[in-house]
Amino acid sequence: MSCVEQMKYKLYLERTSFKDARDYIKKNSEEVYEVDPGYKIFKDYYIIGVPPVLMGVRGKEMLFTYVKPCHGTFVMGIDSDEEIARLRENEKAKIKKSLKSGGPKAQADSGTAPASFAEMYKK
Amino acid sequence: MSEGKKALLVMGCPEVPVQMSMVIYLTHKLKKSGWDVTVAGTDAAVKLLKAADPESYYVQNTVDLDELIASVVEKKVDYDVCFAFMHSDAGMTYGATFSAISRARLFAVVFGKNAEALAESIDYPAEKIVAKATHNPNPLKNKIDKVAL
Numbered sequence: 001m002s003c004v005e006q007m008k009y010k011l012y013l014e015r016t017s018f019k020d021a022r023d024y025i026k027k028n029s030e031e032v033y034e035v036d037p038g039y040k041i042f043k044d045y046y047i048i049g050v051p052p053v054l055m056g057v058r059g060k061e062m063l064f065t066y067v068k069p070c071h072g073t074f075v076m077g078i079d080s081d082e083e084i085a086r087l088r089e090n091e092k093a094k095i096k097k098s099l100k101s102g103g104p105k106a107q108a109d110s111g112t113a114p115a116s117f118a119e120m121y122k123k
Numbered sequence: 124m125s126e127g128k129k130a131l132l133v134m135g136c137p138e139v140p141v142q143m144s145m146v147i148y149l150t151h152k153l154k155k156s157g158w159d160v161t162v163a164g165t166d167a168a169v170k171l172l173k174a175a176d177p178e179s180y181y182v183q184n185t186v187d188l189d190e191l192i193a194s195v196v197e198k199k200v201d202y203d204v205c206f207a208f209m210h211s212d213a214g215m216t217y218g219a220t221f222s223a224i225s226r227a228r229l230f231a232v233v234f235g236k237n238a239e240a241l242a243e244s245i246d247y248p249a250e251k252i253v254a255k256a257t258h259n260p261n262p263l264k265n266k267i268d269k270v271a272l
Contacts, residue, residue, distance in 0.1 A: 050219035070136035
């Protein structure tokens with residue numbers, strides 16, 4: 001049994017498909033984050049899912065999918081400032097990484113950026 | 124050829140009878156070819172397996188599914204091939220997770236009444252072994268026998 005089952009949680013969808021659970025999170029969250037399958041939350045729960053795996057934030061509550069082989073997918077909500085902060089940090093790190101490794105900013109900045117307007121006009 | 128290579132069989136919910144039969148069959152077949160085989164499942168699935176094979180004649184290594192996922196994510200263990208058994212959306216979702224977290228060559232073993240529709244919903248990298256089998260294992264066994272590793 002995972003630690004999340006021993007925490008104080010709310011169930012918003014029960015025994016549904018992963019797709020429906022994902023749609024619920026998308027429609028009912030103030031912030032939506034995409035994580036990789038296997039993203040760890042709390043002490044020992046690794047998110048099971050078909051990419052894109054979504055996690056939502058609604059007030060102080062974090063919404064996520066919980067999959068059990070014999071019972072299908074559940075949408076759970078647990079209040080956790082710490083996990084929400086970690087989710088936001090994770091997103092920031094992803095953006096930073098994508099900018100460093102060829103995202104739009106990196107492409108704009110790459111190689112031949114002029115040092116001055118004069119140089120730019122020369123081009 | 125397969126000596127020392129590691130195979131993982133991931134059981135889904137054990138409610139469809141062909142699964143247990145095929146897990147034991149495939150484990151035996153892989154072992155005879157030199158594979159080191161581990162079978163993962165829920166507590167109920169592993170209990171069913173152990174009750175059917177009390178002296179571990181066919182299956183020597185079993186592991187709890189959630190613990191295994193933790194170990195693969197933490198890069199403590201990984202496999203060369205993975206056969207993910209599935210007959211439901213939840214099973215398909217576990218397959219997607221293995222596709223993302225493991226470097227194993229993944230086979231989605233899809234069975235049950237809705238095997239074809241379920242197989243169509245798989246859009247992650249996996250080789251599909253599909254048979255509309257619930258009680259009779261032969262359609263699935265015949266497909267498994269055609270897999271070349």
